[in-house]
Amino acid sequence: MAAQIPIVATTSTPGIVRNSKKRPASPSHNGSSGGGYGASKKKKVSASSFAQPCLSPSTMIVRPPQPRGTGISMEAMNENKVVPSEFSTGPVEKAAKPLPFKDPNFVHSGHGGAVAGKKNRTWKNLKQILASERALPWQLNDPNYFSIDAPPSFKPAKKYSDVSGLLANYTDPQSKLRFSTIEEFSYIRRLPSDVVTGYLALRKATSIVP
């Protein structure tokens, strides 16, 4: 997104690898329209734009509409980092102090960000992590995250009414909802269709197969 480019452009100094979460070595860094690059960022923008403030100590206020202002504040924070500031116990001020116990130049290697270039730009979610873990050379008896998933149930599930939760002996053929008494049946027949779908979705019983 073009809004991020001005911020990137100001942080071209080498020491601040951390601030330039936006790829110092990549072409978009020059501020030129990273055409295809910009397009490929479309999905990850939200993650990375949130990630910006996460580098809290030095980039607390990365506000796209005011690129000049942030540029200035980031310059100011360079000085701050060099001199470890006395840690204040007051409330966090607008220009947040870098936390002294952290290494300010740290970059996560897992998150693409500045270092991984175009390849991986967001954090892997659990599914992706597990998929790559499966590929590792496990032995048969090694415990790992997916091998300790509980097995599916062998016992037949009891049927409960969707509306009241009582034991359901009957199913409405029109909407496939389960009910236990006549009053529930009349209630079900008068329900709007979105509520009906909602009840079925709750049981994961929605099916596109007619």
Added chain:
Amino acid sequence: MAANVFPFRDARSAPDPVLEAGPVAHGLLPVPLVLDNGSFQVRAGWACPGQDPGPEPRLQFRAVCARGRGGARGGSGPQVGNALGSLEPLRWMLRSPFDRNVPVNLELQELLLDYSFQHLGVSSQGCVDHPIVLTEAVCNPLYSRQMMSELLFECYGIPKVAYGIDSLFSFYHNKPKNSMCSGLIISSGYQCTHVLPILEGRLDAKNCKRINLGGSQAAGYLQRLLQLKYPGHLAAITLSRMEEILHEHSYIAEDYVEELHKWRCPDYYENNVHKMQLPFSSKLLGSTLTSEEKQERRQQQLRRLQELNARRREEKLQLDQERLDRLLYVQELLEDGQMDQFHKALIELNMDSPEELQSYIQKLSSAVEQAKQKILQAEVNLEVDVVDSKPEPVFNLAAYHQLFVGTERIRAPEIIFQPSLIGEEQAGIAETLQYILDRYPKDVQETLVQNVFLTGGNTMYPGMKARMEKELLEMRPFQSSFQVQLASNPVLDAWYGARDWALDHLDDNEVWITRKEYEEKGGEYLKEHRASNIYVPIRLPKQASRSSDAQASSKGSAAGGGGAGEQA
């Protein structure tokens, strides 16, 4: 009736003060920091003996962060945990580092750690100079541990870390100082429920099982149930209020089917339904008018319509009358014998014969008659209507804003016993327990069952212990014994256990992973101890700085390592 009407507390969390670490943190040996990193709450505190920092964790906050509202609140950055106050207005902006029970987004994790260290008063420069005890998931994926170690060692520069399982810490906290006990831990948390067998003081990891249901799924289920039942209150049925209902108004039925039978009976229902009172909102069914105003408006519309209709009818009547008159005049022409004029008129009227004229006249006159009748009737009706409107019955405004929580009280917590309630295919706790027990010989089963331990926030429903005992009774052989114990403080015991562990092992170098070992053996390295996962020595490729390097780095062979990884 006023029985069983409960308001929502809608509690807001107060922001945490930034505490002073005090002299405790600056002793001779650096004091360990204990962090119970849970997907629901993070609990952090110092581990030192004595009363100075207090034995309980100094910080407990929800493991969520959110950017300032509106996005334009420059400067304050993302708020964490208790600084957020009430979670509901920010519900869609909340982000958590966890995906199920594993931290995957390490930047958010970094925020949480920043918050913890800052508020605990860590003041060492350049690095966090305290050993850290951190909890991780059962059989934590290696990648996640690698990322976490990297964060801790490289960003915070800690000297050493130890990873443990929260339920094991809780287990050891509740047992006497006897490290050689066996038992079955059932730990039900926010995102998942584990059944962990412990043999001779050590976790039998390959026989553990995890059910992917916990407190958050129960809250989600309850929320959708109530939203479907009360579609008018969609926005007022929030997850925080659902959690409140779960914590305070739900219980686990000892015998689910029997309890449902009890709920069928209307008296039982009346006595036990909990009516949650929502705050009054003037939006009734989406309209901003009160019922009287709506009626007024309806009546006005009706009157207008009627008047319109009457006017139209009169006009039509007028036209018809005129036409009838003309036709009658033409007919008179015929009767009078003025044939030429008659024929001319017929042609004008577009008719062919006097018979047609006649029939047309008849039709028109009957239509005129009917119209006159209708007008008369309409006038009569109008008068009758004006007299006859009675007001709608005023309904109970308080009852409209109440959520009746009846069987939902037992349905929502029941999902861990019967996951089929929400369509999950996994087996419930009881069946999983039986599955695990069946993998052991009978004598080991006996020992395990003597020591069933329940921990975790999601086990705090009233009736949980009784239900577990009933399930065990059903699955164990006739007249065999078993023992079920609930943790003394299911929520905080993991932290206490971790703190006790840290105090016991302050000098023990066999259990801490030092920075040097991290650098040599990689972030996924784990040193086993009595409360830890099992370490399987597979080397992960280091997530290198350039993606091209990542493929090229070597994978440590784990062919021979499997043997070492087997549990003792």
